[in-house]
Amino acid sequence: MEESTFGDRSQGFPSTTEYCQYVVGQDWEQLVHQPNSVVGPYDAKNKYVAFKALKAVIPELVNAMYDSRNFKLICDDLSLANLIVRSRQDLTVVGVVDLEWSNIGPAQLFGSAP
Secondary structure: OOOOOOOOOOOOOOOHHHHHHHHHHHHHHHHHHOHHHOOOHHHHHHHHHHHHHHHHHHHHHOOHHHOOOOEEEEEOOOOHHHEEEOOOOOOOEEEEOOOOOEEEEEHHHHHOOO
């Protein structure tokens, strides 16, 4: 059986560092295997250098104190419009809608701009 383009994601990620390495690895695979991911030799060289540099600094970007913490629900566009409340008087949240841009990721992603 051929390996999935996304690799084995069934086990999850034990650390933020491994999550970041996976994301960079996926972008690297796209650069290597998708011909239209670059517009020419200059662009290819710049992307190659950028990926190598990013991969090298991942350990410095991840706060070691939070590296092995649980992952959280991340929703960049969550607002009051996404919440269903019980009533005008009782603002208990009973539902959340429109989570299409949501994902589960390291809590450290909350500290970065979308």
